[in-house]
Amino acid sequence: MFSTLLEQVINGIVTGSVYAIVAVGMTMIFGVLRAINFAHGEYYMLGTFGAWFAIDFLGLSYELSIVVAILATMVVAYVVGQLVMRRMVGAPAESGVLATLGIALILQNSIIFTFGGGYKFFAGGYIEPVEILGFSLAQQRILILVVCLLVFVGLELMVTYSRLGKAMRAVSQNVECCGVVGIDVSSVVLKTFVLGAALAALSGVLTAPVNVTVYGGMGEIITFKTLPIIIMGGLGNVRGTFFAAMILGIAESLVATYVGLQYRDTVGFATLILMLMWRPYGLFSTQARF
Amino acid sequence: MSLTETGQQTRRLDLRIPLAIVLITVALAAPFIGSRYVTHSLIIALIFMLPAHGLNLLVGYTGLLSLAQAAFFGIGAYAAGLMAVHFGTPFYLNLIAAGLICGALAIPLGIPALRLRATSFVMCTLGFVIIGQAISKNWISLTRGDMGLSGIPKPYFELGPLSFTVSGTTNFYYLALAIVVIFTLLAWAIVRSPAGRNMVAIRENETLAESLGVPTWHYKLIVFMMSAVFAGVGGCVYAYYLTVVSPLTFQMYYSTTMLIIVLGGGAGMISGTVVGSLLFVGLTEALRVAPELRMIAYGFCLLVLVFWFKNGFAPLINRFWNAVGGAK
Numbered sequence: 001m002f003s004t005l006l007e008q009v010i011n012g013i014v015t016g017s018v019y020a021i022v023a024v025g026m027t028m029i030f031g032v033l034r035a036i037n038f039a040h041g042e043y044y045m046l047g048t049f050g051a052w053f054a055i056d057f058l059g060l061s062y063e064l065s066i067v068v069a070i071l072a073t074m075v076v077a078y079v080v081g082q083l084v085m086r087r088m089v090g091a092p093a094e095s096g097v098l099a100t101l102g103i104a105l106i107l108q109n110s111i112i113f114t115f116g117g118g119y120k121f122f123a124g125g126y127i128e129p130v131e132i133l134g135f136s137l138a139q140q141r142i143l144i145l146v147v148c149l150l151v152f153v154g155l156e157l158m159v160t161y162s163r164l165g166k167a168m169r170a171v172s173q174n175v176e177c178c179g180v181v182g183i184d185v186s187s188v189v190l191k192t193f194v195l196g197a198a199l200a201a202l203s204g205v206l207t208a209p210v211n212v213t214v215y216g217g218m219g220e221i222i223t224f225k226t227l228p229i230i231i232m233g234g235l236g237n238v239r240g241t242f243f244a245a246m247i248l249g250i251a252e253s254l255v256a257t258y259v260g261l262q263y264r265d266t267v268g269f270a271t272l273i274l275m276l277m278w279r280p281y282g283l284f285s286t287q288a289r290f
Numbered sequence: 291m292s293l294t295e296t297g298q299q300t301r302r303l304d305l306r307i308p309l310a311i312v313l314i315t316v317a318l319a320a321p322f323i324g325s326r327y328v329t330h331s332l333i334i335a336l337i338f339m340l341p342a343h344g345l346n347l348l349v350g351y352t353g354l355l356s357l358a359q360a361a362f363f364g365i366g367a368y369a370a371g372l373m374a375v376h377f378g379t380p381f382y383l384n385l386i387a388a389g390l391i392c393g394a395l396a397i398p399l400g401i402p403a404l405r406l407r408a409t410s411f412v413m414c415t416l417g418f419v420i421i422g423q424a425i426s427k428n429w430i431s432l433t434r435g436d437m438g439l440s441g442i443p444k445p446y447f448e449l450g451p452l453s454f455t456v457s458g459t460t461n462f463y464y465l466a467l468a469i470v471v472i473f474t475l476l477a478w479a480i481v482r483s484p485a486g487r488n489m490v491a492i493r494e495n496e497t498l499a500e501s502l503g504v505p506t507w508h509y510k511l512i513v514f515m516m517s518a519v520f521a522g523v524g525g526c527v528y529a530y531y532l533t534v535v536s537p538l539t540f541q542m543y544y545s546t547t548m549l550i551i552v553l554g555g556g557a558g559m560i561s562g563t564v565v566g567s568l569l570f571v572g573l574t575e576a577l578r579v580a581p582e583l584r585m586i587a588y589g590f591c592l593l594v595l596v597f598w599f600k601n602g603f604a605p606l607i608n609r610f611w612n613a614v615g616g617a618k
Contacts, residue, residue, distance in 0.1 A: 030409075036409060036412065036413075084593065087597065091596075093355060093408060093409070093412075094349070094355060094549075094553050094557075095596045095600070097355070097412075097546075097549070098549075098550065098553060098554075098592050098595060098596050099592065099593060099596045099597075101546055101550075101589075101592060102588075102589040102590065102591070102592030102593045102596070103589065103593070104589070105585045105586065105588055105589030105592070106586050106589035106590065108585075109581075109582040109583075109585040109586045109589070110582075110586060112582050113582035113583065113586065117582075224420065224542070227413055227416065228413065228417070231409065231410055231413045235409060260428075262424070262427065262428055263424065263428070265420070265424070266420060266421055266424040268420075269413075269416070269417030269420045269421055270417070270421060272413060272414070272417055273402070273414055273417045273421075276402070276406055276410055276414055277402050280405065280406055280407075280410060281410075
C-alpha cells in the first residue's frame with residue numbers, strides 16, 4: 001500500500017519534470033510577450049518528430065537525435081519568432097491568442113500532412129530498468145529527473161545573473177522603459193522564444209522513449225497540460241512553475257491510480273479552478289503581476 | 291462589386307435597400323441555388339452564429355475574452371438531446387429549456403470566474419470546456435459516455451390541427467435560418483438598448499463605468515449568462531441537426547472557432563459576427579476536401595487576420611455598406 005503510494009509519487013515527479021521543462025519556456029515567453037502561447041506544445045511535438053526522423057530515416061543514435069531535434073526545432077522557432085512573435089510585442093491579448101492558434105494549426109497539420117496522422121514507434125532511449133532503494137525505475141525516467149533539475153538550476157542562474165536574463169526580467173516588468181534605456185525588446189523576445197521552444201523540444205525528446213509512440217496531434221495535449229501549470233505557478237515565475245508542475249504531476253499520478261485513469265486529463269484544470277478561487281494570482285504571487 | 295461602382299458614380303443613389311432585398315432573397319433561395327453540400331455548410335455556419343452572437347456580446351461589447359462558449363454549447367446540446375430522447379418533449383420546448391439551463395448554470399460558473407482578470411479568466415473558462423468534456427465522457431448512466439446520445443428525433447411542430455416534421459436538409463435550413471434571425475434581432479436589440487451602451491462603457495474603462503454608476507459586476511454576470519443562453523440554443527439546434535450528441539461537442543476547437551468568428555468578423559458588430567460565421571465556418575466546411583491542407587490554410591488565414599485586419603473584416607463591411615449607400 002505504502003510502496004504503491006510512494007511509487008506513484010515518484011512517477012508523478014517524473015511526469016511533473018516533463019511538464020515543468022515545457023511550462024517554463026511558456027511562462028518565460030508570457031513574461032516578455034504577455035501572450036499565451038497556444039502553440040507551445042507543438043514545439044514539444046516537433047522535438048519528438050525531429051528525433052524520430054533522425055533515428056528512423058537518418059539512422060542516427062538517440063544521443064545525436066536529441067541534438068538534431070533541438071536544432072531543428074530552434075530553426076523553426078527562429079523563423080516563427082522572426083515572422084510572428086516579434087510583432088506581438090504590445091499587441092492586445094486577442095491577437096496573441098489568434099496568432100498562436102494559427103501557428104499551432106500550421107505546425108501540427110504540416111507534420112500530419114508530411115508524415116501521416118498515424119501513431120509511430122519511437123525506437124531510441126534508455127528503457128532498461130534500474131533498482132534504486134527497492135524501486136525499479138527506467139533509466140530514461142532518471143535521466144528526465146536529472147535534466148529537469150539541471151535545466152531549472154541553469155535557468156535560475158541565467159535569469160538572475162546573465163545579461164539576457166536581466167534583460168528578460170526588465171522586459172517583463174516594463175516594455176516602454178526597456179526601449180528608453182536601450183534594451184532591444186524584439187531581440188529579447190526572439191531569444192526567449194527560441195529558448196522556450198528548444199526547452200519544449202528537449203522535453204519532447206526525453207519523454208518519447210517513455211511514451212513509445214509519436215503522433216502529430218500530441219502537442220495539443222501538452223499545451224493543455226501546461227496552461228494550468230503556468231497560471232498556477234504565477235505567470236512569468238520560473239520557480240513557481242517548477243513547483244506547480246510537480247504538484248500537478250503528482251496529483252495526476254495519484255488521481256490516475258486511486259480515482260480512475262479517465263479523470264487524469266481533467267486534474268490540471270480542476271486544480272487550477274479550485275486554486276484560482278483561493279489565490280487568484282497564482283500560488284506563489286501575492287499580487288497581480290499582469 | 292459592380293454595385294459599389296454604381297454607388298460611387300451616382301453618389302446620391304442609395305442602393306442599400308435593393309442590396310438588402312437581394313441578400314434576403316439569396317438567403318431564402320440558398321437551398322435551391324447551391325448543392326446539398328452548400329446547404330449543409332450554410333446550416334453549420336448558421337448554427338455557429340448563435341454561440342458567436344453570445345460571445346460577441348461578451349468579447350466585443352463587454353470586453354471579456356472567454357473560451358467557455360463550447361462548454362455551454364455542449365451543455366445545451368446534451369440538455370436538448372436528453373429531453374428529446376427521454377421525455378419526448380417537442381423541439382421548441384427543448385430549445386427554450388436548453389437556453390434556460392445554460393443560463394442558469396452560467397450563474398454559479400460565472401460568479402467565481404468573473405472575479406478573475408485577463409489571462410486567468412481565459413484559462414478558467416477554458417477549464418469549463420475540459421471539465422465539461424470529462425463529465426460527458428464519464429457520467430455514463432446519463433450521457434452514455436463516448437458512445438454518445440443517438441436517435442434524437444426530427445424537430446416536430448404542432449399548431450392546433452396543423453403539424454409538420456422538419457426533415458431533410460432544405461427544411462432544416464429554413465428552421466435554422468428562422469432561429470438565427472430571431473436571435474440576431476435579439477442580440478441587436480440588446481446592443482442597441484441603454485444596457486448595450488453600458489456594456490461598451492465597461493469594455494472601454496471598467497473603473498470609469500463603475501464610477502459613473504454602472505453596476506459593472508451585475509452587468510458582467512448578466513452578459514455572461516446571456517452568452518450562455520445563446521450558446522445553449524446553438525447547442526440544441528446542433529444536436530437536432532446531427533441527431534447525435536457526443537462528448538466531442540465539448541471541444542476547445544469549437545471555442546476557438548467561435549472566437550475566430552467574432553474577432554475575424556469584427557468584434558463589437560452584429561454584422562461582423564454574421565459575416566464571420568459565413569466566412570470562417572461556412573467556407574471552411576465547404577473546403578473539407580483535404581483536411582490537413584484546409585487547417586494549414588486556416589492557420590495562415592488567422593495570421594493574415596492578426597497582422598493585416600486587426601479589427602476583423604468589419605471596417606471593410608462598413609465601407610462597402612456606406613459605398614452602396616452612395617456616400618464616399
